[in-house]
Amino acid sequence: MSTRHVLLGLLASGPSHGYDLKRRHDERFPQARPLAYGQVYTTLQRLVRDGLAAVEGTESEGGPERTTYRATADGEAELARWAAEVAPPAPFVANEIFAKVVVAILTGGDPAAYLRAQRAAHMARMRELTAVKTATGADLATVLSADYAVNHLDADLRWMSTTADRLTHLTAEVDRA
Template sequence: MSTAHVLLGLLASGPKHGYELKRSHDQRLPQAKPVAFGQVYATLGRLQRDGLVAAGGQERDGGPDRTSFEITEAGRARLDEWLGEIEPPAPYVASTLFAKVAVAVLVDGAERAHDYLVAQRAAHMERLRELTAVKTDPASPLGDVLAADFAILHLDADLRWVANTLERVADLHREVQS
């Protein structure tokens, strides 16, 4: 995820200061990794340097001065460009789950990989239950439901891979024993 582009998108609805951007990010992308305040301000600095945002007014709401930022025309153009770019499918398998299973097979053979896969399947099933509760709750905001759908489908793909790999690991175990 591009934090810079997400912040530009959040600023498209009007000026905000860093604290508001962090809060908006975490509310609008509830299943995403929360963005840190330091990351928000560092990203705003780069966006300002690149002419994609401009500092607006300053507020003092019982605390330190807060500078609000607004998206510039160049920022809107860059946001529109980013929104139109198709995300290429990942060219590499970049999954810790895959890496752990592959290394477990290399290091300890089929038994450790099997045990890991069984435990991982249980963790995935628990997460599926949590996400299904979010998805089926009529009070869940649309953003939460969309995020839950996205995560559920990815977990489902992982679970299919775990099932296939458990079969292959069992075959490997039988092969090694004979």
């Protein structure tokens, strides 16, 4: 996820200061890693440097000084370009689960036991996400994010099932090598 583009997207609704952008990010992307304040302000400085955002003003109102930022016309054009850009599918996906299964096969470990334990963890996470989706008052961003995560977990589970079915063949293949 591109932090600069997400912040530009949040600025598209109108000028805002860093604190508010961080709060809105964390609300709108509830399943994403929360942004650190430092990351927000560093990204805003880069957006200003690159002409994609501008400082609207600074105020303190008895508290800490807050700088308000707005998207520029170039920033809006960049956001539109990014939003329309099709994300390329990864040619190969290598994740930690895949790596652990391969290492277990190569080292004579127990990949079947690992897959069973990982499957249980995935199922538990899917139940948590389903509860989040069906909770009273769940907002659209939360539901969409949970749906996305559930579908990825489901894909992992299908891969685990296929791999578990192939373990005898895969282990024999490694033993022959």
